[in-house]
Amino acid sequence: MTHANAYLTAAMAGAALLLIGVSAHGAGHPAAPAAPMPAAVAPPPAFATCNACHSTAKGAANGVGPNLFGIVGAAAGKRPGYAYSPAMKGSSIRWAPAKLDAYLADPKAIVPGTKMMIPGIKDAAKRSEIISYLETLK
Ligand code: HEC
Structure with a gap:
């Protein structure tokens, strides 16, 4: 290896390091997802x-239904400010998905006397x- 070649090799290595440094800098701050x-x-x-x-937005006024x-x-039967039928008020139902499914299929079979x-x-x-x-409304 001559001195000239050694110098060139060192210079190229330096240039390569500089390039690595530049690209590392460029990739160093990826945009946050x-x-x-x-x-x-x-x-x-x-x-x-x-x-x-029925209204669905949080805090929206009751309509014909709650x-x-x-x-x-x-x-x-617990929405504030809504006048339920005595049947719904006294039903002690919890609206699990299966209960809702049954109610929507036949309201008066699940809550006899409902005003829905x-x-x-x-x-x-x-x-x-x-x-x-309905499950997304939370
Ligand atoms: C014609 C008006 C009307 C329509 C249409 C209607 N509802 Fe109702 N809904 C009511 C009324 C009135 C009540 C209150 C029932 C009661 O007090 O007996 C009610 C009550 C409910 C309740 C019980 C709420 C609580 O606080 O316990 C649910 C759940 C419900 N409705 C879901 C639905 C869904 C889902 C639909 C569409 C498939 C629907 N309703 C269509 C009028 C309606």
Whole structure:
């Protein structure tokens, strides 16, 4: 190896180190992954019928029926400021998903005397979509 070659080798090694340094600097601050925004989930089409009587936003006013925010797992007949039927008020139901499913299929079979006057949702897939949606309201 001549002196000239040794100098070149050293110079190239230095350039390579400089390049590593530059790229390490460039990659040293990756953008933080964007935090998922807590966005409201869109209701399924089957919920349109419920919307006519029920609000879903937290703290929204009761309609013909009570507000449904946080209803899954909650005790029946306890929404503040809503005048329930004595049947619902005294039902001591807890709205677990299976109980909601039965109620939505045939309201007056589960709460005889309820004032929720709908014939019931006969399609199990639609009830399941509605309940999955209700579970997001928390
Ligand atoms: C015509 C109006 C009307 C429609 C449509 C309606 N509801 Fe209701 N809902 C009511 C009323 C009124 C009550 C109160 C029942 C009572 O006090 O007996 C109620 C009560 C409820 C309750 C019990 C709430 C609690 O605080 O215990 C749930 C759950 C519920 N409705 C879900 C639904 C869902 C889901 C749909 C759509 C499939 C729906 N409702 C459609 C009027 C309606």
